[in-house]
Amino acid sequence: MRRDDIAGGSTILLAALLVWGCSGSQGGGPPNHPDGGAEGGVAACDGVDASIASPAYADMTITATGFAEHEGRTVFVVTRSNSSGVLGARSATVMAGAFAFRFPKGYQRSADQDLLWFIDADGDGVCNTDVGDHTGYLLVNAVDPAGSDALEVAITDNHVRTTSRNVDICNPAAPFGEMMDFNITGSGFQAHEGQHVHLLTRTAYNGAIFGSGDAVITGGGFAFHFPKGYERLTYQEMLLFVDVDGDGACMDGTDHTGYMATSAFNPVQIAPIDEQVTDNHKSKTARNADVCVVMNGCQVAP
Numbered sequence: 001m002r003r004d005d006i007a008g009g010s011t012i013l014l015a016a017l018l019v020w021g022c023s024g025s026q027g028g029g030p031p032n033h034p035d036g037g038a039e040g041g042v043a044a045c046d047g048v049d050a051s052i053a054s055p056a057y058a059d060m061t062i063t064a065t066g067f068a069e070h071e072g073r074t075v076f077v078v079t080r081s082n083s084s085g086v087l088g089a090r091s092a093t094v095m096a097g098a099f100a101f102r103f104p105k106g107y108q109r110s111a112d113q114d115l116l117w118f119i120d121a122d123g124d125g126v127c128n129t130d131v132g133d134h135t136g137y138l139l140v141n142a143v144d145p146a147g148s149d150a151l152e153v154a155i156t157d158n159h160v161r162t163t164s165r166n167v168d169i170c171n172p173a174a175p176f177g178e179m180m181d182f183n184i185t186g187s188g189f190q191a192h193e194g195q196h197v198h199l200l201t202r203t204a205y206n207g208a209i210f211g212s213g214d215a216v217i218t219g220g221g222f223a224f225h226f227p228k229g230y231e232r233l234t235y236q237e238m239l240l241f242v243d244v245d246g247d248g249a250c251m252d253g254t255d256h257t258g259y260m261a262t263s264a265f266n267p268v269q270i271a272p273i274d275e276q277v278t279d280n281h282k283s284k285t286a287r288n289a290d291v292c293v294v295m296n297g298c299q300v301a302p
């Protein structure tokens with residue numbers, strides 16, 4: 001976890017402003033970083049997945065051109081497969097008509113996969129072309145990249161608004177790409193008053209991070225707001241650690257870890273999902289991934 005995604009502690013508005021800048025940027029890296037932050041510690045992660053002979057997911061790189069019409073705007077990009085749901089979601093800023101980044105483990109091998117994007121012109125969080133919002137779509141056809149090769153995908157500003165299955169991706173009554181705003185509050189952390197808590201939320205399928213940040217524990221609690229940080233109807237993981245020794249990294253036995261999963265909410269309206277976490281000291285996820293390993297930047301295959 002990097003320090004460049006510091007979220008305001010108990011002030012949810014401040015958290016909203018600051019976390020927005022990195023929401024969906026894997027691991028909190030800058031939105032336009034070509035490789036995404038979750039890979040920042042990739043060298044240190046060598047061997048973590050060594051037991052997996054045939055990984056189910058390959059990296060996907062996105063190279064976007066022809067977006068000059070949207071210069072300086074934020075593009076929200078989602079990729080999903082029918083069997084695993086959302087495998088990557090992040091924002092990028094159009095610069096010189098282009099942007100590029102990587103979805104770590106963002107492609108499910110040998111699957112047709114949707115890639116959809118959204119420019120929210122009026123900033124209300126939902127898609128409505130009447131107010132100038134723009135969408136785009138590409139069907140990524142099933143392939144199986146060799147070895148550790150990434151699948152390289154090029155997109156252009158095509159303004160397509162329906163998927164290959166004729167689903168309208170721009171529907172003001174539905175969250176774009178199934179991603180909804182997500183509020184996570186912590187309580188019962190009085191023992192850690194004034195210490196930093198680092199938190200991320202991710203899908204259990206490929207470990208893609210949908211929101212991350214850190215905050216100072218104040219009044220025994222903290223609050224995060226992750227725009228488009230929750231995939232509706234899913235059991236989404238929430239991992240955290242309290243950095244007891246203050247070195248910015250997670251270490252078993254020194255720092256205090258925690259883990260919870262959301263309920264599979266079926267929201268009836270587009271409103272932020274609220275979830276609470278407590279100081280439960282869990283050190284493994286439901287699928288036995290080590291919380292500290294994940295928090296330190298390794299996208300462990302769940």
Ligand SMILES: [Ca+2]
Binds near residue numbers: 120122123124128
């Ligand atoms: Ca809008």
Ligand SMILES: [Ca+2]
Binds near residue numbers: 247249
């Ligand atoms: Ca530490």
